[in-house]
Amino acid sequence: MARPLVVKVTCGAEDAERCNQAFTVAAAAAAAGAEVSLWLTGEAAWFAVPGRAEEFALDLATPLDRLVGAVLTSGTITVCSQCAARRGIVEGDLRDGVTIAGAAVFAEQVLAEDVQALVY
Template sequence: MSRPLVVKVTCGADDPERANQGLTVAATAVSAGAAVSLWLTGEAAWLGVAGREGFTLPQAAPTTDLVAAVAAGGRVTVCTQCAARRGITEADLLPGVRIAGASTFVEEALAPEAQALVY
């Protein structure tokens, strides 16, 4: 079994290439069988909200598909403070997406053998 992967995406449509890289890595790791936890922070928090369009980037998978792939096979979390600043509540989220804070992120990132990446 592969080691846990924690991916934090800190941007969204404001930096689509960097955001898409993080989402692609997370979705690819899920498809490879890794235990993946994707954290959506900053403007990426909007990617966890139901009914909001993601963004498209030439030569890249749509962000909505990537987030759905991770949610189906891993865990997707929207940062508590980021959600609060944007007025996002649990009721706004896509199925399988949760809101959690820094202590949960730190716990996941410091788990034995975990690898954390930030985009």
């Protein structure tokens, strides 16, 4: 059985390849049966808002909105509370299935037994 995976993406469209890689790894791990928790920080926080992932484009990459959907089928997506606040994003702005949480929740997840954490 796959161990839990926490993926933190710290960039948005300004670093499209790194951003897309984080979403791709999270979606692939979810498809492989891993328990996935994807954290959106910095400019990636915008992808929690409906329509924003659909606007993202990267040649030869799976569309970001499909990757978001793949993660949400069996995993979770969380927006950093400070990152959301700095951008004026509140719970009511989020796409279905996405939540906002702070550093204490992130730390709890990455410090859990057998967790693999990746930061992009």
